[in-house]
Every structure is written in structure tokens, then in C-alpha cells.
Amino acid sequence: MTTAVNGQKNAAYPATGTLHAAAEGETLLRGVLVYGEGEPADVLVRDGVIAEISDAGSLTPGENAEILELDGQVLLPGLIDMHVHLREPGREDTETIASGSAAAARGGFTAVFTMANTDPVTDTPAIAEMVWMKGQQTNLCDVHPVGSITKGLAGKDLTEFGMMAASEAKVRMFSDDGKCVADPQLMRRAVEYSKGLDVLLAQHCEEPRLTEGAVAHEGETAARLGLRGWPRVAEESIVIRDALLARDYGGRTHICHASTEGTVELLRWAKDHDIPLSAEVTPHHLTLTDEKLESYDGVFRVNPPLREHKDALALRAALIDGTIDCVATDHAPHGSEEKCCEFDKARPGMLGLETSLALIARTFITDVPEGEEPQDWRFIARVMSERPAEILKLPGQGRPVAVGEPANLCVVDTQAGWVAHGHELASKASNTPYEGETLPVKVSTTLLRGKVTCRDGEVNN
Numbered sequence: 001m002t003t004a005v006n007g008q009k010n011a012a013y014p015a016t017g018t019l020h021a022a023a024e025g026e027t028l029l030r031g032v033l034v035y036g037e038g039e040p041a042d043v044l045v046r047d048g049v050i051a052e053i054s055d056a057g058s059l060t061p062g063e064n065a066e067i068l069e070l071d072g073q074v075l076l077p078g079l080i081d082m083h084v085h086l087r088e089p090g091r092e093d094t095e096t097i098a099s100g101s102a103a104a105a106r107g108g109f110t111a112v113f114t115m116a117n118t119d120p121v122t123d124t125p126a127i128a129e130m131v132w133m134k135g136q137q138t139n140l141c142d143v144h145p146v147g148s149i150t151k152g153l154a155g156k157d158l159t160e161f162g163m164m165a166a167s168e169a170k171v172r173m174f175s176d177d178g179k180c181v182a183d184p185q186l187m188r189r190a191v192e193y194s195k196g197l198d199v200l201l202a203q204h205c206e207e208p209r210l211t212e213g214a215v216a217h218e219g220e221t222a223a224r225l226g227l228r229g230w231p232r233v234a235e236e237s238i239v240i241r242d243a244l245l246a247r248d249y250g251g252r253t254h255i256c257h258a259s260t261e262g263t264v265e266l267l268r269w270a271k272d273h274d275i276p277l278s279a280e281v282t283p284h285h286l287t288l289t290d291e292k293l294e295s296y297d298g299v300f301r302v303n304p305p306l307r308e309h310k311d312a313l314a315l316r317a318a319l320i321d322g323t324i325d326c327v328a329t330d331h332a333p334h335g336s337e338e339k340c341c342e343f344d345k346a347r348p349g350m351l352g353l354e355t356s357l358a359l360i361a362r363t364f365i366t367d368v369p370e371g372e373e374p375q376d377w378r379f380i381a382r383v384m385s386e387r388p389a390e391i392l393k394l395p396g397q398g399r400p401v402a403v404g405e406p407a408n409l410c411v412v413d414t415q416a417g418w419v420a421h422g423h424e425l426a427s428k429a430s431n432t433p434y435e436g437e438t439l440p441v442k443v444s445t446t447l448l449r450g451k452v453t454c455r456d457g458e459v460n461n
């Protein structure tokens with residue numbers, strides 16, 4: 001084990017725990033388009049670091065180098081997902097750190113943050129360290145544990161942020177995700193505590209009194225289908241409350257899975273006032289609406305719920321203009337018995353890790369509606385890698401594709417359309433809401449500190 005890569009860059013940032021050693025030897029990525037721009041280039045990775053970048057065909061690697069022919073594929077920094085549920089410990093029947101890491105590698109991710117709503121809850125250093133260590137042993141993706149804000153997610157007593165932050169897991173983000181920290185006094189104390197430690201608080205914004213029994217977005221569709229509604233105000237009232245707490249008490253607060261047009265307006269106001277608030281949006285809130293519920297298929301139940309077209313449009317515009325910082329999947333595996341049942345009995349949540357890059361590329365690059373401006377691959381690098389690394393102050397990830405940087409990379413084949421099928425995913429669960437949909441691009445290759453973790457769908461354990 002070595003910490004050679006960690007700490008070289010962003011030295012001012014809090015360190016991670018001990019990382020698995022970088023891969024030794026050379027790998028040549030031949031003929032890639034760096035950020036999808038310019039002429040094809042050769043990128044030589046040596047001992048876990050980008051050693052050379054030069055015109056395609058101009059680099060001669062050593063005898064034992066692994067050569068990947070990537071003719072015209074797009075090279076990006078490895079993706080970072082700051083919101084997943086890998087279910088271990090407690091629900092290893094639906095996902096494990098190993099299976100979730102495989103899904104992450106296939107999706108182009110080199111770091112993920114797994115939420116604390118496990119069984120037992122990640123509310124002590126021992127559990128956080130177990131998660132971190134298992135991720136490093138699996139060595140497909142850095143799996144960072146998120147610590148809970150309150151003990152047992154009970155919403156009563158704060159956990160020991162300091163002890164978890166100082167543990168081998170170096171916990172840098174705290175969240176009760178799945179539940180909202182609804183008590184404003186408790187949230188205020190959490191903000192003050194987090195500020196002293198320079199850790200991030202991530203809020204699942206849901207005023208629980210307004211969502212009792214709710215299973216679908218409160219609107220015309222839910223009314224027609226006879227489903228109990230989850231109103232936008234339940235999210236927005238917590239967003240504005242936490243923005244004001246951040247304004248008055250500082251700290252860094254992050255809004256999980258923003259889902260409404262009103263949330264976008266509040267975030268815009270907060271950013272205009274230099275309030276230290278960041279936000280994420282999921283691929284499903286960008287691409288799906290509550291009309292999907294017509295089928296009463298439990299796969300479309302998610303929390304917060306799928307909303308209306310105008311919300312999705314506002315979320316897309318906010319991601320483009322930076323009001324929303326980044327994409328996070330909220331990857332939430334569930335067994336089929338938890339999804340194939342009456343809609344209001346289905347567990348909320350959807351898979352996300354293996355489809356997210358393709359969905360974001362489809363929404364913002366390849367299938368942009370007429371009249372909207374397509375984005376470029378730099379945009380995807382920003383919202384799926386660079387911004388999450390900045391928000392989390394995560395060293396060694398989300399770095400530029402440049403000589404001397406750690407080789408945490410992902411390669412996208414823009415000619416490889418594919419059809420999403422839940423049973424073909426590496427995840428133990430299969431609850432994708434995109435079953436049978438054609439997606440336009442595919443991650444072909446992922447590298448973690450120089451190790452090829454995934455190549456054409458094959459995960460390299």
C-alpha cells in the first residue's frame with residue numbers, strides 16, 4: 001500500500017485514507033480525443049500517472065506495455081458520484097461494495113460516496129472504516145463512506161463528525177439521506193459543528209409532515225391515478241431553510257437530488273448572495289416525468305418523486321448555467337420483490353451508475369431538442385467529475401487530463417449505442433427505469449490510478 005498519489009496534488013485539501021497502490025507498468029491509450037477535442041492523441045500512463053500525451057501514433061511504449069486501441073474515443077477524467085447506496089452492511093442481497101464498485105467501474109466512475117443508511121447505520125468510525133477498507137480491497141473504485149448526521153438516522157443526537165473525519169476512512173461528507181434532518185435547531189448545530197471540521201453536510205430536503213403517506217409528485221397525474229401527492233413545497237421549504245442556516249452560520253451545505261423548478265430559483269438566489277450552498281441533480285429527474293406513473297410500475301417510484309416537464313427543463317438549464325453544480329445518480333438498488341408490487345408499496349429508488357454517463361450525453365450532447373444549444377464533453381467533465389471533486393475537496397480525482405496527473409480516467413465510445421437491460425448490469429439489482437431504451441454512447445474503458453478497472457464491459461477484479 002502506498003499514499004504516493006494521494007497528497008501530491010491539492011496538498012491543502014484534507015487527505016483521504018490510505019489508497020490501494022497505483023498500478024505499476026505502462027498502458028498506452030492510443031488515438032483518443034482528449035475531452036472530445038482536436039486531433040487524436042496517444043496518452044501514456046506509467047505507474048499510475050499520466051506520463052506523456054502526444055500526437056496519435058507518435059509514442060512508442062515499453063515492451064510490456066498494455067496497448068488499448070481507442071481510435072477516436074473520448075477521454076475524460078474519471079467520474080465521481082457523490083450519492084450512491086451500495087447497501088453494505090445490511091442488505092448485501094441487493095448490492096455489495098464489490099458489486100456496486102463493478103457497476104461504478106462499468107459506468108466510468110473512479111470514486112463514489114456511499115450513503116449512511118445501511119444496517120447498521122454508518123454513524124461510527126468502525127463502520128466507516130469497514131466500508132472504506134472493503135472498497136480499497138475491491139480496488140475498482142474509491143468507495144468513500146458518508147457518515148450519518150444523527151445517530152441511527154433517528155434525527156435526535158448528532159454523531160461524532162470529528163472522530164469519523166479523523167478515522168482511517170477520512171469521512172468528508174455527512175448526511176442522513178433517505179431522511180431529512182427536519183429539526184431546525186439540530187440542523188443549525190450540525191452546520192456549526194461541520195464548519196469547524198471543514199466537512200460537507202448533504203441534506204435530503206423533505207419536510208416530513210408534508211409528505212406523510214406520499215408516493216408520487218403532487219399534481220394532475222397523481223390525482224388522476226389516485227396516488228398520495230408529495231408537494232414541491234416539502235422540498236423547497238427545507239432548501240430555503242438550509243440556505244438561510246448556511247448564510248448565518250457558514251459551513252458548507254449540499255442539496256441532494258434537487259427536483260423542482262422552485263428549488264432552482266432558491267439555489268439561484270442563494271448563489272447570487274454568495275451563500276455556501278451546492279446542489280446535485282439526478283439523471284432521472286433530468287430525463288423522466290411523472291407521466292411514467294401511468295403504468296403503475298414500481299420501478300418509477302423514487303424519492304423525491306419524478307416531477308413535471310417544466311421541472312425537468314428548469315433542472316437542465318440550471319445544470320448548464322452552474323446553478324446546480326453536478327450530477328449524482330442516487331443509485332438505489334432494490335430486490336425485485338421490493339419493486340414488482342403495488343405502486344404505493346414499492347420501495348423508492350432506481351439504479352443509476354451504469355446508465356448515467358450515457359443519459360447525460362444523450363440529454364446534453366447527442367439528442368438535444370431543436371432550439372436548445374448542445375453542450376460539449378468539457379461540460380460533462382465539469383458536472384460529473386471536476387465539480388464533485390471541488391465540492392468534496394477530494395484530492396487526486398476530478399483533475400485535468402494532463403501530464404503528471406493521477407491516471408483516474410474514463411473513455412467513452414461515442415459510436416457504441418446500446419440497449420439498457422437491468423439483468424445485464426453488474427449491479428445485483430435490476431431496477432433501472434430505462435429498461436429497453438437505446439442509449440447513444442457507452443463507457444468503454446475506466447482506469448483507477450493506472451489500473452484498467454473495466455474494458456468493454458469486462459470488469460478487471
Ligand SMILES: [Zn+2]
Binds near residue numbers: 177178304
Ligand atoms: Zn435522498
